[in-house]
Amino acid sequence: MVIGVPKEIKANENRIALQPSGAEILIQNGHQVYVEKGAGIGSGFDDEHYIKAGAKILNTAKEIFDKAEMIMKVKEPLAVEIEMIKQGQIVFTYFHFAASRELTEGIIKSKSIAIAYETIEKADGSLPLLNPMSEVAGRLAIQAGARCLEKVFGGHGVLLGGVTGVAPAKVVIIGGGIVGTNSAQMAAGLGANVVVLDVNIDRLRFLNHVLPANVTTMMSNPENIRQQIIDADLVVGAVLIHGAKAPSLITKDMLKLMKKGSVIVDVAVDQGGCVETIRPTTHAEPTYVVDDVVHYGVANMPGAVPKTSTIALTNVTLPYAVEIANSGYLEAISNNEEIALGVNVIDGKITYEPVSEAFGLDYVPLEQVLKTH
Numbered sequence: 001m002v003i004g005v006p007k008e009i010k011a012n013e014n015r016i017a018l019q020p021s022g023a024e025i026l027i028q029n030g031h032q033v034y035v036e037k038g039a040g041i042g043s044g045f046d047d048e049h050y051i052k053a054g055a056k057i058l059n060t061a062k063e064i065f066d067k068a069e070m071i072m073k074v075k076e077p078l079a080v081e082i083e084m085i086k087q088g089q090i091v092f093t094y095f096h097f098a099a100s101r102e103l104t105e106g107i108i109k110s111k112s113i114a115i116a117y118e119t120i121e122k123a124d125g126s127l128p129l130l131n132p133m134s135e136v137a138g139r140l141a142i143q144a145g146a147r148c149l150e151k152v153f154g155g156h157g158v159l160l161g162g163v164t165g166v167a168p169a170k171v172v173i174i175g176g177g178i179v180g181t182n183s184a185q186m187a188a189g190l191g192a193n194v195v196v197l198d199v200n201i202d203r204l205r206f207l208n209h210v211l212p213a214n215v216t217t218m219m220s221n222p223e224n225i226r227q228q229i230i231d232a233d234l235v236v237g238a239v240l241i242h243g244a245k246a247p248s249l250i251t252k253d254m255l256k257l258m259k260k261g262s263v264i265v266d267v268a269v270d271q272g273g274c275v276e277t278i279r280p281t282t283h284a285e286p287t288y289v290v291d292d293v294v295h296y297g298v299a300n301m302p303g304a305v306p307k308t309s310t311i312a313l314t315n316v317t318l319p320y321a322v323e324i325a326n327s328g329y330l331e332a333i334s335n336n337e338e339i340a341l342g343v344n345v346i347d348g349k350i351t352y353e354p355v356s357e358a359f360g361l362d363y364v365p366l367e368q369v370l371k372t373h
Contacts, residue, residue: 001020001031001032001033001069001070001182001324001325001326001328002031002032002034002067002068002069002070002230003015003026003068003069003071003072003189003302003325004035004036004071004328005018005033005034005036005039005055005064005071005072005073006036006061006065006071006073006074006204007036007038007039007079007302007319008039008041008073008074008077009061009078009080009081009301010075010303011283011284012044012282012283012284012303012314013074013075013300014042014043014303014304014306015033015042015075015300015306015310015327016031016039016043016045016074016300016306016310017074017092017093017261017314017317018033018039018312018315018317018318019040019045019310019311020040020052020053020055021052021053021319022314023035023054023055024054024320024324026318026321027053027054027114029325029326030320031325032325033055033056033059034049034055034056034058034064034068034115035056035058035064036057036058036060036064036367037053037057037058037059037060037065040310043306043307043309043310044291044306044307045310046136047154050190056304062084064090065070065081065084065085065086066084067173068089069089069090070089070090070321070325070329071085071089071090071091071092072092072093072317072321073091073093073095073326074300074303074313075093075094076093076095076100076103077091077106077107077298078091079102082142083108084145085107087108087110087111087112088111088112088113089110090113090115090324090329091113091115092111092115092320092324093117094116095114095117095118095132095344096105096116096118096270096271097114097243097344097352097355097358098272098355098358099270099271099272100272101339101358101359104312104350105353107344108348108349108350108361110346110348111347111348112345113343113345113346113347114343114345115329115342115343115344116274116340116343116344117129117130117317117322117337117342117343118346119242119341119342119352120307120320120338120341121341122152122338123343125339128190128316129147129313129316129317129320129342130178130240130318131178131316132312132313132315133166133302133309133312133313133319134178134179134240134267135178135179135182136301136312137182137186138178138179138180138181138182138185138186138238138267138307139185139303140235140301140305141179141183141186141236141238141265141267141301142160142171142183142184142236143186143235144265144286144296144298144301145160145236145263146159146190146266147236148234148263148294148296149169149233149234149261149263151261153287154161154261154287154289155205155261155262155294156233156259156261156262156295157160157261158233158262159189160192160233160234161369162191164322168191168192168193168294169191169192169193169233170182170194170231170232170234170236171183171187171194171195171233171234171236171288172195172197172229172232172235172236172237173191173194173195173197173235173236173238174197174220174225174235174236174238175197175198175220175268175274176197176200176204176207176323177198177203177238177239177240177268178186178201179236179238179257180196180198180236180238181196181207181211181295182238183216183236183238183267184196184207185197185211185333188211188214189212191214192214192233192234193210193214194214194215195215195216195218195228195232196215196216196217197216197217197218197219197224197225197228198220199219199220201219203253204217204219205217206314211255214293220249222249225250225254227253228290229250229254230258230259231259232258232259233259233263234262234263234264235250235258235261235262235265235275236264236265236266236267237264237266237267237268237269237275237278238267239269240268240356241271244352245267245271245358246271246274246293247274248273248274248276248341249274249275250264250274250277251276251338252277252291255275255276255277255291256364257290258292260292260293261293261294263293263294263296264278264293264294264295264296264303265296266278266296266297267301268294269298270296270299270300271327273297275295275367277290277291277295278295278297279297281296281297281298281315283298283300283303283304312317318340320336320338320339323339324339329337329371330373332370333366333370340366346369347372349364349369350362350364351364351365351366361362
């Protein structure tokens with residue numbers, strides 16, 4: 001199979017979908033790998049690294065899209081990239097379709113095979129291709145939030161861990177999954193007082209056992225969220241619903257209860273966000289203010305640490321990419337339920353129900369689509 005790796009063009013996105021060692025493994029399996037010129041530089045991998053691995057360098061994204069049977073990316077295709085996607089081409093990347101009707105309709109129109117990293121799911125319900133980036137984003141949420149609390153960045157001038165004789169900050173984390181757990185570990189390690197809210201009592205019980213004493217767990221409901229954010233210095237939105245739009249858990253009215261100069265970091269922004277007033281921002285302009293509360297809505301947070309993120313991503317995506325390339329997508333889907341769950345759109349039909357529900361579009365079960373092949 002011919003695999004193409006274009007340069008990411010989303011603002012301040014420095015990751016690449018495949019590190020050189022991943023390209024080498026695909027080539028050892030008998031495949032061709034084309035990488036766009038300069039695509040890996042932001043992650044610390046220059047063209048020579050890919051050439052030594054056996055990949056070929058092409059000058060433009062169009063050349064990559066024209067040649068490739070499977071495109072590997074990090075972020076969802078933007079409009080200019082959607083126009084280059086061919087019918088029947090496999091696109092393997094983070095899509096987060098439920099956050100964008102334009103993207104969904106564009107991929108439907110392309111009649112490509114959209115396999116989404118974020119909905120590949122193991123039998124135990126874990127999301128192997130989302131987890132590493134969730135770990136990165138959870139940890140970065142605290143770094144970003146701590147910085148935003150500094151007065152020069154719009155915050156009210158509070159140090160997360162406090163100092164001798166001065167109380168530490170209060171951090172409220174909504175969601176106790178991978179993002180929330182990593183955020184709690186980071187915030188607690190810095191000495192903050194941390195509250196984690198989640199709807200799953202078993203998860204809260206687990207977090208009680210593994211997190212330090214300066215972390216309190218609490219059942220997530222509107223009243224508890226309302227009460228906890230009143231005196232919060234930093235709130236982290238860490239809610240995920242597999243492949244679907246995030247629920248809006250902090251409303252505009254709730255925002256008015258928060259302290260002037262407090263900070264919200266909504267990691268769920270790429271799924272629509274769990275804060276009603278959040279909107280996507282960029283690393284270049286990461287924040288804005290609503291009702292005196294600083295909002296941080298960067299939709300590709302792991303892009304801030306591209307070398308770590310690229311290596312972590314390739315570690316988990318490569319085995320699936322090799323299986324798809326070795327078997328072809330039809331056989332891979334048939335033999336591997338995890339990959340089948342990653343198929344969100346195929347031949348112009350939505351095969352992942354939460355995406356259809358997000359926009360009121362038709363849903364066609366994957367098995368039904370495959371009968372026509």
